[in-house]
Amino acid sequence: METVYFAGGCLWGVQAFMKTLPGVTFTEAGRANGTTTTLDGDYDGYAECVKTEFDPSVVSMRELMDYFFEIIDPYSVNKQGEDVGEKYRTGVYSKNEAHLIEAKAFITARPDADRIVVEVLPLTNYVRSAEEHQDRLTRCPDDYCHIPEALLTKYK
Numbered sequence: 001m002e003t004v005y006f007a008g009g010c011l012w013g014v015q016a017f018m019k020t021l022p023g024v025t026f027t028e029a030g031r032a033n034g035t036t037t038t039l040d041g042d043y044d045g046y047a048e049c050v051k052t053e054f055d056p057s058v059v060s061m062r063e064l065m066d067y068f069f070e071i072i073d074p075y076s077v078n079k080q081g082e083d084v085g086e087k088y089r090t091g092v093y094s095k096n097e098a099h100l101i102e103a104k105a106f107i108t109a110r111p112d113a114d115r116i117v118v119e120v121l122p123l124t125n126y127v128r129s130a131e132e133h134q135d136r137l138t139r140c141p142d143d144y145c146h147i148p149e150a151l152l153t154k155y156k
Helices: 011-018 061-071 097-108 149-153
Strands: 002-008 024-032 047-054 090-094 119-122 126-128
Touching: 002 011, 002 024, 002 061, 011 024, 011 047, 011 061, 011 149, 047 090, 047 126, 061 097, 090 097, 097 119
Parallel strands: 090 119
Antiparallel strands: 002 047, 002 090, 024 047, 024 126
């Protein structure tokens, strides 16, 4: 199994979507690349993200990028849907350099690459979100989500 972290606005919808993908074996709501080690206080530079474990024999990093781009607006800075602020920025984070190379190559190969504002960075810090945020849309399906319902169920 390999692990990559996707930030695509509110993590509730991103986690609900990622869980439906072939080859994804585990997801966890969290925060990436902030400056603290706890959930106390402000976000301190963190992006809301979903830790995504996947089986590379079933789904490639390139395929995960394809899926990810279905649920984000890659041109929007610090905003996805009604969620606004630095913590809602889009990004791909990993400790595996190959993941970052593949993510950058995916973006560079697109004809709109010069307009894309998705961060692709090494994971420097990760904090698991509180239990109330784990699988939130499964437990509370009527909560707000910027991802259309059709996409949340497309790969189930």
